[in-house]
Each structure stands twice: as C-alpha cells, then as structure tokens.
Amino acid sequence: MTPAPLVIAAALLAWGPVRPAPEPATPDDVGDAVVAPSDSAPAAPETPAKVSPAPAPPPAPRTAIIAKAPLDVRARPALVAAPQPAPRQPLRKQWPFWALAGGAVVGMVIATYVATRPQPQAYRGNAPPYYIPFP
Amino acid sequence: MTAKRARLLTMLAAATPMLAGCQDDFTQVALVIQSDLQVPADVDAMDVAAIQGPFAPPVNQFFGTGSIGPFPLSVGFESGGSTPNFSITVRLFRGVGTLAQPTLVVSRTVTDIRFVEGGSMMLVLPMNRECACVGTSCPSPGNPNCDNLDDPTLLPFDPAVAPPSSTMNIGAPVGRPDGNIRPPTAVDAGAP
Numbered sequence: 150m151t152p153a154p155l156v157i158a159a160a161l162l163a164w165g166p167v168r169p170a171p172e173p174a175t176p177d178d179v180g181d182a183v184v185a186p187s188d189s190a191p192a193a194p195e196t197p198a199k200v201s202p203a204p205a206p207p208p209a210p211r212t213a214i215i216a217k218a219p220l221d222v223r224a225r226p227a228l229v230a231a232p233q234p235a236p237r238q239p240l241r242k243q244w245p246f247w248a249l250a251g252g253a254v255v256g257m258v259i260a261t262y263v264a265t266r267p268q269p270q271a272y273r274g275n276a277p278p279y280y281i282p283f284p
Numbered sequence: 285m286t287a288k289r290a291r292l293l294t295m296l297a298a299a300t301p302m303l304a305g306c307q308d309d310f311t312q313v314a315l316v317i318q319s320d321l322q323v324p325a326d327v328d329a330m331d332v333a334a335i336q337g338p339f340a341p342p343v344n345q346f347f348g349t350g351s352i353g354p355f356p357l358s359v360g361f362e363s364g365g366s367t368p369n370f371s372i373t374v375r376l377f378r379g380v381g382t383l384a385q386p387t388l389v390v391s392r393t394v395t396d397i398r399f400v401e402g403g404s405m406m407l408v409l410p411m412n413r414e415c416a417c418v419g420t421s422c423p424s425p426g427n428p429n430c431d432n433l434d435d436p437t438l439l440p441f442d443p444a445v446a447p448p449s450s451t452m453n454i455g456a457p458v459g460r461p462d463g464n465i466r467p468p469t470a471v472d473a474g475a476p
Contacts (some may be wrong), residue, residue, distance in 0.1 A: 271310045273403065274358035275447045276317075281334050281359065283367035 291409040309402040312362040328378035338396035371395040393432040405438035
C-alpha cells in the first residue's frame with residue numbers, strides 16, 4: 150500500500166463522514182462526490198480523491214424536524230396572494246338557463262295544444278241537410 | 285348580450301298570446317227557420333235546395349226521409365272563398381212517410397244571399413202558418429213575412445238565436461250546392 154492512499158484516507162477521516170448521496174435512479178445520476186469503482190473505467194490516477202474504497206453508507210432515516218417555539222397567531226402575515234376569481238356558478242343557478250328552459254317548455258305545451266286541439270268547424274245546423282259547403 | 289336576451293324573451297312572451305289566439309275565420313251563413321207550425325202535427329219534413337249565384341235553385345220532388353225537430357231549424361252554409369253569394373228554396377212538408385205524395389205546407393225562396401268574407405252571419409227566415417199553402421194554392425205576394433226575398437239583410441251570428449250546431453255528418457258534408465240536396469244517411473250521422 151502506497152502512502153498516498155493512506156494519507157488521503159486519514160484526511161477523509163479527519164474531515165468527517167461524507168453526506169450520503171440520494172439514491173441515484175441511473176448510474177448517470179451518480180454524483181461527482183462518490184464514484185464507484187468500475188471495471189470498465191480505467192483507473193484514473195489523476196482523480197484518486199473521488200474514489201471511495203468502501204460502498205456508500207445507507208441513507209440515514211429522515212426524522213421529522215419538530216420545532217418548538219411560541220407561535221403568535223396574531224402576528225400572522227397578511228396574505229399577499231392574488232385573489233382567486235369568483236367560482237363560476239353552476240348552470241342551474243343561472244337565470245338565462247331557466248328562462249330558456251321555461252320558454253322551451255311553454256313553447257312545447259303551446260305547440261302540443263295547437264297540434265292536437267280539435268279543429269273548429271263551420272256552423273252545422275240542427276236539421277237536414279245540416280251543412281252545405283260552396284267552393 | 286343580456287339586453288338582447290331580454291328583447292328575445294319579450295318577443296316570445298308577446299308572440300305566445302298571438303299564437304294562442306289564432307283561430308279560423310269562417311265565411312258562413314246560418315239559416316235559421318222560425319215558425320209557429322207544430323212538428324209533426326203540421327209539418328214533419330224540410331227540404332232545402334241551394335245553389336251558388338243570385339238565382340233561385342231548381343227544386344226537385346222531395347225524396348228525403350230525414351225527420352226534423354221542433355223549430356227553430358237551422359242549416360249552415362259555408363263559402364270556400366270563390367262563391368260570393370247563393371240562393372235557396374226552403375220547403376216544409378207534411379205526410380212524409382205516411383202519404384204517397386207529401387203535402388207542401390210552406391215554401392220560401394231567398395236569392396242573392398251574400399257571404400261576408402271571414403264573417404259568420406245569420407239569416408232568420410220566418411215560415412209561419414199565415415204563409416201556408418192551401419191545397420195547391422199558396423199565398424199571393426204582398427205579405428213581407430211570406431214573400432220571397434232577394435239580397436236579404438243578414439245579421440251577425442247570434443248563438444242565442446241560432447240553435448246549437450249539430451255534431452252530425454262531421455267530415456262528410458251532405459249538402460250539394462247544385463239544388464240536389466240529399467238527406468243525411470246513417471253513415472253521415474257517424475254510424476259504423
């Protein structure tokens with residue numbers, strides 16, 4: 150073992166633990182901080198610092214950060230977001246809808262009455278021959 | 285847009301009563317025959333000959349069998365639009381069905397009865413006992429209640445004077461404006 154790796158390892162230990170990288174989705178996502186050794190990749194003596202002899206430690210479990218501090222509800226900052234546009238009323242709450250629907254219903258009733266009402270007839274008497282039409 | 289819709293609704297609201305109020309206007313004359321004669325003691329049948337135009341229609345031998353009710357009697361005349369006037373001869377008979385030759389009781393002729401376009405008019409025609417024929421002799425002219433009429437004055441149709449319209453022969457008019465009027469048959473009366 151050459152002294153250079155030992156020096157680097159000692160420096161890393163003195164530096165502290167390396168922050169674990171997020172789980173890479175693909176090998177391309179592997180960060181520059183940790184480069185796993187690859188057989189296909191030739192050993193790059195010029196980048197010995199990025200080579201880690203040991204696999205990356207498992208990610209530490211994330212714990213919820215609970216802040217305990219007094220909350221002043223009276224001092225809440227005012228909302229500065231733009232006001233939301235008024236929600237569109239449903240169709241059944243719009244008067245033109247009911248006006249048109251009512252007009253259509255009334256129109257159908259009138260059309261039905263006109264189409265089905267008994268046709269008025271000319272006067273027909275009460276004695277024979279009752280009714281005589283001329284051209 | 286709202287104003288346009290309001291105008292549209294207003295137009296619809298205004299058109300609705302007009303549509304509902306539409307009705308057919310008949311060009312017609314109701315002939316109302318009044319008499320102090322009794323049915324069937326004095327008369328028991330009526331014959332109406334009619335023809336378009338201002339001249340009296342030819343009369344045929346009475347061959348009808350239709351019975352009549354009490355006076356007033358009525359007959360409706362309607363113009364299809366091309367006939368401005370018509371003429372009629374009304375005869376009352378006795379002994380129809382019991383005598384071989386029915387007896388003519390009263391006869392009156394009215395010529396040049398003029399339709400009123402789109403109007404329902406009424407012609408009241410008295411045929412009283414004073415106008416009755418005795419045998420083959422009928423009263424001489426001179427009595428305005430019995431004389432024949434030409435271009436008579438029509439009255440507006442009055443349902444209080446004209447008897448109610450019959451429901452007979454709906455859809456099957458039996459009158460023929462050629463002077464040959466046949467009485468209604470059972471088919472005309474709606475019998476199956």
